[in-house]
Amino acid sequence: MKAMHDVIAIADPIMMKAKTIITTVRNTTTPLRAEKRIHPFWVIVHKEIADHVRSWRFNILVVLIALTCFGSLYTSLTALTRGSKPDAVTDAFLFLKLFTLTDGTLPSFTVFISFLGPLLGISLGFDAINSEQNRGTLSRLVAQPIHRDYVINAKFTAALIVISVMLFTLSLLVTGIGLIRIGIPPTPEEFWRILCFVLISICYVAFWLNLSILFSIRFRQPATAALCGIAVWLFFTIFYQLLVNMIAKNMEPSIMATSEQVIRYQQFIFNLLRIVPSQLFNEATTTLLMPSVRSLSPLTMEQVYGTIPSPLPLGQSLLVVWPQLTGLAAATVLCFALSYASFMRREIRSR
Amino acid sequence: MKQFFMPLRTILLGILSLAGTMLSSHVAGKGTGVTLYTPYTKISVPPGQSIDYTIDIINNTSLVKNVSVSLNNLPKGWSYDLKSGGWAIGELSVLPGEKKNVNLHIDVPYKVDKGIYHFTVAAPGIALLPLTVIVSEQGTYRTEFTTKQPNMEGNANAAFTFSAELKNRTGEKQLYALRAQTPPGWNIAFKVSGRQVTSVQAEPNHTESVTIEVDPPDAIEAGTYKIPVAAVTSSTSANLDLEVVVTGSYSLEMTTPSGLLSTAITVGDTRRIALQLRNNGSSPLKNIKLSHAAPTNWDVVFEPAQVEVIEPGKTAEVYATIQADDKAIAGDYVTNLEAKTPEVSSKVSLRVSVQTSMVYGWLGVLIMGGAVGTVYSLFRKYGRR
Numbered sequence: 001m002k003a004m005h006d007v008i009a010i011a012d013p014i015m016m017k018a019k020t021i022i023t024t025v026r027n028t029t030t031p032l033r034a035e036k037r038i039h040p041f042w043v044i045v046h047k048e049i050a051d052h053v054r055s056w057r058f059n060i061l062v063v064l065i066a067l068t069c070f071g072s073l074y075t076s077l078t079a080l081t082r083g084s085k086p087d088a089v090t091d092a093f094l095f096l097k098l099f100t101l102t103d104g105t106l107p108s109f110t111v112f113i114s115f116l117g118p119l120l121g122i123s124l125g126f127d128a129i130n131s132e133q134n135r136g137t138l139s140r141l142v143a144q145p146i147h148r149d150y151v152i153n154a155k156f157t158a159a160l161i162v163i164s165v166m167l168f169t170l171s172l173l174v175t176g177i178g179l180i181r182i183g184i185p186p187t188p189e190e191f192w193r194i195l196c197f198v199l200i201s202i203c204y205v206a207f208w209l210n211l212s213i214l215f216s217i218r219f220r221q222p223a224t225a226a227l228c229g230i231a232v233w234l235f236f237t238i239f240y241q242l243l244v245n246m247i248a249k250n251m252e253p254s255i256m257a258t259s260e261q262v263i264r265y266q267q268f269i270f271n272l273l274r275i276v277p278s279q280l281f282n283e284a285t286t287t288l289l290m291p292s293v294r295s296l297s298p299l300t301m302e303q304v305y306g307t308i309p310s311p312l313p314l315g316q317s318l319l320v321v322w323p324q325l326t327g328l329a330a331a332t333v334l335c336f337a338l339s340y341a342s343f344m345r346r347e348i349r350s351r
Numbered sequence: 352m353k354q355f356f357m358p359l360r361t362i363l364l365g366i367l368s369l370a371g372t373m374l375s376s377h378v379a380g381k382g383t384g385v386t387l388y389t390p391y392t393k394i395s396v397p398p399g400q401s402i403d404y405t406i407d408i409i410n411n412t413s414l415v416k417n418v419s420v421s422l423n424n425l426p427k428g429w430s431y432d433l434k435s436g437g438w439a440i441g442e443l444s445v446l447p448g449e450k451k452n453v454n455l456h457i458d459v460p461y462k463v464d465k466g467i468y469h470f471t472v473a474a475p476g477i478a479l480l481p482l483t484v485i486v487s488e489q490g491t492y493r494t495e496f497t498t499k500q501p502n503m504e505g506n507a508n509a510a511f512t513f514s515a516e517l518k519n520r521t522g523e524k525q526l527y528a529l530r531a532q533t534p535p536g537w538n539i540a541f542k543v544s545g546r547q548v549t550s551v552q553a554e555p556n557h558t559e560s561v562t563i564e565v566d567p568p569d570a571i572e573a574g575t576y577k578i579p580v581a582a583v584t585s586s587t588s589a590n591l592d593l594e595v596v597v598t599g600s601y602s603l604e605m606t607t608p609s610g611l612l613s614t615a616i617t618v619g620d621t622r623r624i625a626l627q628l629r630n631n632g633s634s635p636l637k638n639i640k641l642s643h644a645a646p647t648n649w650d651v652v653f654e655p656a657q658v659e660v661i662e663p664g665k666t667a668e669v670y671a672t673i674q675a676d677d678k679a680i681a682g683d684y685v686t687n688l689e690a691k692t693p694e695v696s697s698k699v700s701l702r703v704s705v706q707t708s709m710v711y712g713w714l715g716v717l718i719m720g721g722a723v724g725t726v727y728s729l730f731r732k733y734g735r736r
Contacts, residue, residue: 303678341733
């Protein structure tokens with residue numbers, strides 16, 4: 001029995017996962033073995049995390065993202081030490097420049113996260129359901145005395161935990177290395193801003209994770225789901241901008257237009273762009289990591305007159321980007337709700 | 352016949368010349384045929400004055416006359432020079448029947464007694480011209496420091512400018528040190544031809560214009576102040592008493608009771624701020640008008656809009672209600688509030704932190720709550736299958 005178990009484990013890791021979960025679930029439901037009682041839901045989560053961490057796919061992505069992040073840290077450090085212009089407002093938040101400043105050779109940390117975050121989310125979720133179904137493990141898993149929604153919830157939770165740990169680790173590494181190189185500790189305000197940035201990043205990656213889980217439920221082939229996710233990502237990253245540019249060109253007000261018309265036009269174009277999650281993410285992180293940003297809309301001279309160029313407190317910065325945060329979080333939750341409903345209502349017995 | 356006529360001609364000439372001498376004898380004295388003449392033989396002058404005589408030397412003879420001219424019996428301390436044709440001269444040659452001019456310049460010293468002084472212009476052996484100078488008053492040796500307007504009135508913030516004249520009525524060049532005795536806090540500046548100086552040099556019998564600028568302290572009480580000013584050298588000095596009538600000072604200070612000059616407003620909301628107006632001057636301030644310079648579409652209402660009067664040392668309370676624009680973006684703004692009287696004004700710059708309304712924040716929370724609620728209802732519907 002043991003040997004056979006090993007053979008199965010070597011032959012098919014997913015099968016083995018199902019086995020482990022089944023045995024653990026059985027154990028936990030047995031009152032005799034109560035000393036190590038873990039909730040079945042967390043058993044699935046642990047197993048999923050272990051799978052992610054051991055998979056080549058995830059490790060390659062981690063190395064890729066870590067390398068780009070350290071590259072961007074290097075460029076921001078060289079830009080910092082080269083000496084930017086002394087500016088009283090931005091110098092107060094020197095530490096945050098680690099995440100936003102660049103000397104032009106590589107994009108900054110935030111840009112990398114906004115670019116590679118979707119890739120991470122898609123890669124962690126595109127085969128969540130359909131590969132298990134194709135291998136027949138899903139029906140065995142659901143046959144166990146666990147609630148059916150544990151499967152999808154656990155898959156989502158596990159991926160989210162992996163993403164959170166990774167982003168936190170990266171940000172803290174950047175903070176730590178920056179601390180060593182700059183020698184100036186971050187102020188509490190800066191620390192909270194960095195924390196908010198990490199949370200928003202997690203939310204942003206979670207959106208793409210949920211989207212790819214949704215695709216993995218909708219499409220039977222993992223490749224199709226992955227392609228769909230990447231297609232959406234590419235569309236939003238490249239083609240949507242082109243589309244908005246075309247609309248903007250056609251709608252451009254004449255030179256004779258009043259300033260109100262121009263502002264209304266600009267506002268409309270901005271709102272069109274804000275359909276894209278990466279735009280929401282960029283606006284939110286820019287405002288949080290650059291406290292001198294006061295508004296994300298075009299400003300009139302009237303609104304600028306009499307202002308003191310001072311940084312906003314964190315609460316106010318959050319209020320400025322609150323719509324963006326709401327949109328991002330709502331989109332994430334919506335994707336999850338769709339995939340949840342879709343998973344719960346589907347037939348999973350057939351292969 | 353010729354022998355007979357010769358003595359007759361001589362006698363006739365002698366008579367003629369005798370008659371000519373007789374005619375001019377009351378001026379020239381000796382009848383040598385040369386006359387010294389000036390019309391002003393008796394002059395009355397004050398001390399320090401210069402006299403210019405023009406003396407004619409008239410040659411009535413038929414011969415060229417060499418006349419040496421000198422001055423006799425000139426009183427002690429008086430000086431003179433004799434000039435003709437631009438030259439200082441001692442002797443002059445006059446053609447027969449002609450006359451020459453000699454200019455005699457006499458300086459009467461300042462230090463001279465009142466009285467009558469005689470001296471003589473003499474051409475030794477030829478003619479004498481006695482002259483008389485009456486010194487009309489007792490002479491002095493002193494400096495005069497005067498101003499036409501020694502009294503001025505104004506408020507404590509004003510600067511008083513006196514124009515004074517310093518006359519050196521001594522015989523020598525003088526270097527005057529200029530001094531003023533003032534209570535502490537006053538500023539005095541002496542100016543000569545636009546430059547600030549502490550001493551001034553004056554040639555004898557010359558007048559220097561000195562401008563005296565007096566700046567009283569700002570917080571001085573109303574009243575009359577005497578400022579003695581002196582121009583002093585080792586040998587002479589002159590005093591001048593200036594009088595400054597200060598009507599009082601004007602000083603207004605606007606602040607908040609706590610001294611805090613920053614506040615926070617939610618967008619579109621109002622904030623009432625207490626302001627304190629303090630009269631730090633020594634005169635009452637009247638008709639204090641309040642004005643503001645705020646960002647566009649902001650409004651500031653003062654209550655009361657105008658303060659009638661604040662007595663010296665007293666304060667008045669004013670409330671300003673600042674309303675931020677509905678569309679103001681979050682951040683810090685400057686709002687200037689100013690209290691103004693015709694005399695003085697005071698300004699405070701308030702730093703107003705505009706905060707975004709929480710309404711949209713709660714709206715966002717509501718939307719997110721709705722999304723989470725949807726998921727929860729999905730959990731409830733499908734979760735336990």
